[in-house]
Amino acid sequence: EDQVTQSPEALRLQEGESSSLNCSYTVSGLRGLFWYRQDPGKGPEFLFTLYSAGEEKEKERLKATLTKKESFLHITAPKPEDSATYLCAVQAEGDMRFGAGTRLTVKP
Amino acid sequence: ETGVTQTPRHLVMGMTNKKSLKCEQHLGHNAMYWYKQSAKKPLELMFVYSLEERVENNSVPSRFSPECPNSSHLFLHLHTLQPEDSALYLCASSQEKHSSGNTIYFGEGSWLTVV
Numbered sequence: 001e002d003q004v005t006q007s008p009e010a011l012r013l014q015e016g017e018s019s020s021l022n023c024s025y026t027v028s029g030l031r032g033l034f035w036y037r038q039d040p041g042k043g044p045e046f047l048f049t050l051y052s053a054g055e056e057k058e059k060e061r062l063k064a065t066l067t068k069k070e071s072f073l074h075i076t077a078p079k080p081e082d083s084a085t086y087l088c089a090v091q092a093e094g095d096m097r098f099g100a101g102t103r104l105t106v107k108p
Numbered sequence: 109e110t111g112v113t114q115t116p117r118h119l120v121m122g123m124t125n126k127k128s129l130k131c132e133q134h135l136g137h138n139a140m141y142w143y144k145q146s147a148k149k150p151l152e153l154m155f156v157y158s159l160e161e162r163v164e165n166n167s168v169p170s171r172f173s174p175e176c177p178n179s180s181h182l183f184l185h186l187h188t189l190q191p192e193d194s195a196l197y198l199c200a201s202s203q204e205k206h207s208s209g210n211t212i213y214f215g216e217g218s219w220l221t222v223v
Contacts, residue, residue, distance in 0.1 A: 004150070031208065031209040032209040032210075032211075034211065034212070036214075041217075041219070042216050042217065043110065043112075043114075043198050043200075043214035043215050043216045043217045044151075044198070044214045045110070045214075046211055046212075046213060046214075049209075049211050051209065087151070089151075089212075091209060096153070096212070097150070098150040098151040099150060100148065100149065100150045101150075
């Protein structure tokens with residue numbers, strides 16, 4: 001069965017302390033892997049789409065990478081405004097599955 | 109502004125009420141979705157419409173009834189709900205149905221509380 005697992009469930013960082021969030025998946029026929037940011041009480045905001053192993057994408061302090069089994073969202077020198085829940089989603093043949101998310105808190 | 113607008117943002121309803129959630133997308137997309145988000149659980153796909161035709165219904169109870177009058181509008185009609193139906197309901201859209209690698213864009217959601 002297709003699965004998407006995000007870790008850690010929650011992460012607390014000091015401002016400027018770089019770290020990575022993990023999204024591991026087991027699907028057949030990957031069509032795309034998506035990262036979203038979700039602020040409390042709001043809908044998910046699209047960040048990145050990755051389509052094949054080895055692909056990388058960057059946006060400000062965020063960088064997403066993809067292998068055949070997992071994706072990482074690297075956060076470099078985070079700021080308090082980066083605090084949010086980050087969702088990973090995997091699209092396979094005929095289906096799209098979301099992970100439960102990583103709740104990131106960045107303290108000043 | 110994501111291009112997907114949901115109303116109302118907050119709704120409180122009794123178990124015997126009938127209400128509707130509305131979604132409108134301004135992105136020119138052909139597929140629209142309803143998702144349910146409960147605390148600490150992954151997003152659950154409820155319904156998918158592609159070119160106004162329902163293509164998926166993931167074992168959702170009949171107290172939830174979707175309607176897609178055209179490719180820009182999507183409704184979720186609610187009746188005789190249960191307290192466990194309280195959640196954030198998210199509308200989304202994509203260029204094509206989500207088996208094709210297209211990015212899905214979400215609205216801000218409608219917070220539903222059933223009392």
